[in-house]
Amino acid sequence: MIKAKNLTKKFKDFIAVDHINIEVPKGQIFGFLGPNGAGKTTTIRMLTGTLKPTEGEIEILGLDMKKNEIEIKRRIGVVPDEPKIYNHLKGFEYLEFVMDIYNTNNSETLNRINELCKAFEVNYLEKLISDMSHGMKQKLILISVLMRKPEVIFLDEPTVGLDAKSAKILKELLKKYSEQGTTIFLTTHILEIAEKMCDVIAIINKGKIIAQGTIDGLKKQSGSKNKTLEDLFLELTAQEEDIKRIVESL
Numbered sequence: 445m446i447k448a449k450n451l452t453k454k455f456k457d458f459i460a461v462d463h464i465n466i467e468v469p470k471g472q473i474f475g476f477l478g479p480n481g482a483g484k485t486t487t488i489r490m491l492t493g494t495l496k497p498t499e500g501e502i503e504i505l506g507l508d509m510k511k512n513e514i515e516i517k518r519r520i521g522v523v524p525d526e527p528k529i530y531n532h533l534k535g536f537e538y539l540e541f542v543m544d545i546y547n548t549n550n551s552e553t554l555n556r557i558n559e560l561c562k563a564f565e566v567n568y569l570e571k572l573i574s575d576m577s578h579g580m581k582q583k584l585i586l587i588s589v590l591m592r593k594p595e596v597i598f599l600d601e602p603t604v605g606l607d608a609k610s611a612k613i614l615k616e617l618l619k620k621y622s623e624q625g626t627t628i629f630l631t632t633h634i635l636e637i638a639e640k641m642c643d644v645i646a647i648i649n650k651g652k653i654i655a656q657g658t659i660d661g662l663k664k665q666s667g668s669k670n671k672t673l674e675d676l677f678l679e680l681t682a683q684e685e686d687i688k689r690i691v692e693s694l
């Protein structure tokens with residue numbers, strides 16, 4: 445469903461994403477982890493057609509991104525890390541706008557909006573987006589994506605700004621959708637989310653994928669099944685010694 449081959453992005457001389465390979469089959473929840481600045485958002489932007497790669501191939505839903513960008517964009521859903529949406533619109537106007545773009549202004553979608561609003565306790569669709577908090581905007585974007593039931597969903601740090609109940613509902617919903625065949629690609633800094641939700645994870649560091657597999661598989665490779673994902677992540681990204689040194693110096 446999601447394939448990237450030798451995917452690379454250079455910003456002038458700086459290599460933000462360095463020849464990475466990713467393959468996510470239908471119905472899988474794929475977790476993309478990495479320290480700040482590792483290249484996660486840059487990768488998502490390339491996979492979703494908002495940033496042109498410097499090198500490499502992308503295939504989504506069996507379609508080549510170079511030839512079928514519009515078709516891919518029509519069939520995927522993207523929840524970006526920053527909820528940048530039209531501030532001058534009210535919540536319901538934004539949802540209507542998205543329904544018009546995707547040509548899904550029908551009773552089925554309206555019913556789904558109602559259900560999703562109830563689930564995420566969104567009772568502020570009359571408010572202007574400019575007057576909404578970060579979490580309120582995040583929930584509006586989530587609804588605008590989930591209401592369309594896209595076949596592939598990309599989420600960049602989706603639980604940031606969400607209260608505990610909304611975050612839990614989102615996690616449960618994503619699991620349910622994946623069981624129904626939706627393919628999910630998400631980034632998170634919350635390793636517990638990765639551990640509980642993801643079928644497969646990849647860890648990116650300085651633009652390169654340094655580990656990829658199931659969490660159990662990665663633990664086995666590291667030689668200790670008792671390690672937590674946090675231990676494994678810090679070890680692989682060579683941050684464990686740094687942390688010891690920093691804490692000792694404080």
Ligand SMILES: Nc1ncnc2c1ncn2[C@@H]1O[C@H](COP(=O)(O)OP(=O)(O)OP(=O)(O)O)[C@@H](O)[C@H]1O
Pocket residue numbers: 455460478479480481482483484485486487
């Ligand atoms: N438009 C740009 N121009 C120049 N450099 C960029 C640009 N976008 C991203 N970068 C750089 O590419 C690197 C990867 O950034 P990216 O946003 O992909 O990281 P990330 O893994 O998503 O980080 P975080 O976890 O902090 O969100 C960073 O060093 C960043 O400064």
